[in-house]
Amino acid sequence: MSRIPLVPENVEPLPSIGESEGLLSWVGSIDHKQIGIMYIIATLVYFLIGGLEAILMRIQLAHPNSSFISPEIFNQLFTMHGTTMIFFVVMPFLIGVGVYLVPLMIGARDMAFPRLNALSFWLFLFGGLLLYYSFFTQSGAPDVGWFAYAPLSEKPFSLNNGPTYWAIGLLASGIGSIASGLNNIVTILTLRTPGMTMRRLPLFVWMILVTSFLLIFVIPIITAAFFMLLLDRLFEANFFNPASGGSAILYQHFFWGFGHPEVYILVLPAFGIISEVIPVFSRKPIFGYEFVAASTVAIGLLSLGVWAHHMFAVGLGNVTNAYFSLASMLIAIPTGVKVLNWVATMWNGKLRFYNPMLFAVAFIIEFVIGGLTGVAVASVPIDWQATDSYFVVAHLHYALFGGSLFAIFAGVYYWFPKITGRMLSECLGRWHFWLTVIGFNFTFLIQHILGLVGMPRRVYTYPDMPYWGTMNLISTIGALILGISVLIFVWNVIVSLRNGDPAGDNPWNAWTLEWATTSPPPVFNFDRVPPVRGRRPLWDLAHPDMPDEK
């Protein structure tokens, strides 16, 4: 029997965390598990705030010509809601859960650069705090939309300090994200346990790898744009101000050059979560591993070349429009391939409907809707009706909520036992699940129609057109149901942390390396890393007669 290979030893041991409990040990921590947990907790808090912003908006929009919320406040709400959910919830949650899991999944002791890891977290946290501090200033939070188009975001149209806080907060957070991307790349390329070739990487790790490349190449684009915007606002520079020779359209190219790959940054790790959950709960390996991995790389590359599909109404010319339309439709193909691979994984399986699987299956349905409306708006003439209307609001929420957030919930139910040592309540989880599905679809399905009948987005009120009030009211009721579902989720987390069933090492009978250690893992992650001779080391251990690779 061959020696079980150990994780490569660091030449210099990491500074020990010591036995100290308490807040200070967390603040100074460079352990990837603690940092991952801090990311997750912080994003949960930002999520509650972002959700509250959404519910306030929906209440205002429940009736035409309502005056529950003034236009000043409403414009701050939708700006902060979008900014929070994208930059301070979905992105850092996925980065954070990646930071927790990637070293475990590859059999390593920590990330390649633990201190850099901590820096990324604190930059994210404080970037968000700086942004939210703006609410307490005299001129209030930024109110120019999460994309802050110039010249609206510049003087003389935006004289308050809100957008300045926005740009600086996001700059700080963005630098942290670049650092995370770099850290992930080096970790995944160099710290894999012996036997874990790139072709045996868990798909979640593949997705984090591709996402990390996207991060390091596209965040610099928005960093440049933020600096230019700040120079315009603070030093009267002329980048984006048409009145002094600048170009409003240049800002959009830069913003969407980052912004479009950003949505893939928000969704690829979610795909990774689904690619872990569905096989385990179908009791089968993922169908077409190489195709799922390859299609991820294809999506990553293609995503860099489609940005101007956000600009079809800007007047770039039909040759440009046609190119971006085609490229955007092409992305649907590798994405569709993934969906079909997940469905095929379930086919002929023995499906177990624990909470992670409920969310994963719902994800497929919701994300397909989001993807299909995405193909619709990729078609220029359709986009000429749908862009900047509630149709797009519906599309983006099906992709980011029905897609990324549902996957995040699946991941939470799946890995909570590993992180905390306790199971989340199945019963409360089912309540959470059904209320989320009902609330989500009530909120957003009808918005497709609202957009097609002519309701623009980012409006604090609307006239009493036929059925607009009714449709908006339905949407608001859905949002309130979603609010309740989130409260149940938070309750589940609190109650389970105290009294959840002990999880054991591998409650789901899963196969990747994070399940080969205790729940929660010890400081050094593994007593021994099992031999890796295939994509599913624990399957191979349990089925020596039927290993994945002969």
Added chain:
Amino acid sequence: MANNKMLVSFFIASESIFFLMLILAYVNFHGDVIDGPTAENSLNPVKTGIFSIFLFASSFTIWLAGKSIKKKDHAMLCVWLLATIILGAIFIFGQGMEWASLIGREITISRNVFATTFFTLTGFHGFHVCVGLIMLSILLGLTIAGDFKGPRSDGIECVSIYWHFVDGVWVVVFSVIYLWAFL
């Protein structure tokens, strides 16, 4: 050992994109200015070219520093690190003079799109050079204190990679701003 060189290499790939955006902004507005300061009527390519030579020379000296540590030649390592710092500082001094001259002629970042993109691009480049000078000074200090006995040092190699990057960016920036305007 964590792969520091890999980190720095991917980092400079990322920073290249940042500089690419600043360059694209400059290129986008090039030629837009009808009257007012432009590259042709405001800049001195010969003077800047001479100062650039100092920067390019500093890439050579840091390469020599790298060779010195491989040979465990501690004294020469100090010498070449110091030379790199001095050459880099001369370049920054030249940049500063150029900026002072422009500002003295009331050409500031808010003047027009040429001035905006010029100061932003050269400013961020200069900032990156200064960061490099700080790192080199730290290396020099540690070397004088006895560290970096060789033959290998991630610290020296990584800062070298970064320094060559900063040089490479200047090749592009100088070509886009000075050569393109005057040739």
Added chain:
Amino acid sequence: MEKLGGVFNASSPEMTAMAGLTLYMIAIAVVIFVIIAASVTYIIIRYRKRSGDESEPYQDFGSTTVEIIWTVIPTIIVAILFFLTVKTMYAVDPPKGDREPDIVIIGHQWWWELYYPKSRVLTANELHIPVGEKWLARLESVDVIHDFWVPELFRKIDLVPGHPNYIWLVTGKPGIYLGACAEFCGLQHANMRIRVIAETRDEFDAWQLGQLKIPTTPTDGEAAKGAELFQDRACMNCHYISGTAAAARIGPSLTHFSTRQTIGAGVLENTPENLKGWLLNPNAYKPGSLMPNMKLSDLEADQIVAYLEALK
């Protein structure tokens, strides 16, 4: 049962083409969705783990043939969609050629300046257009980016400062069509509404002639006092009334204001009571509107209303 608007009430040849493509795409999407949803539903019922059965199923790693098939089929669908996209795009938005615009639409925060270059009519917010004729519009902005969107008639187009855009305007049936600004442009983006009045050529000519007539300044009664106030109280610093000294274009033109249907780009119906309320405090109806509260007395407001209503 009220009629749904937007894509469900396409009233121009362009919009009919775009609506057609939209509904066709939705049909394809529904078919694909039903296939996936039905498959998933079938799978979660048929392949549910039966209680007591702890065995593992057949471990299927994939099939290259299947992957090829389900890559090729979507590629074909995409190719068809793209072909239809390009065809519709060029049908809706052919090149502008050398034609001079028939209407110039200038976006302001938060109203629409409308200028008819051929007849020199200057008006605001309510676009009269003869039915069935193919017009070229030039769209610009004096401040931030706006977007001209009349969902039943035309494609959307941004009004970008520094970058004029051109679209074709063709209407199908006479009527009043409502639209809105569709690019967030600040505080009152929600209240920057558009009305397109598509009418027969004769009706349009009559309207245009009426707009070109220089309104006679009233000489007696409350309206005359209102006319004086208009000049004294700095209204003329922002507003244009042809035939008077008021020639500014900072705010909407008020020539023939009584022929307009709404006040404030769609915020209020144009009635004397509403107009008085607006004059007494514009920000009560459109908070953040750039028209300041001129601190008029009740009587002064009545007089200005009388004057404006007399501008037929």
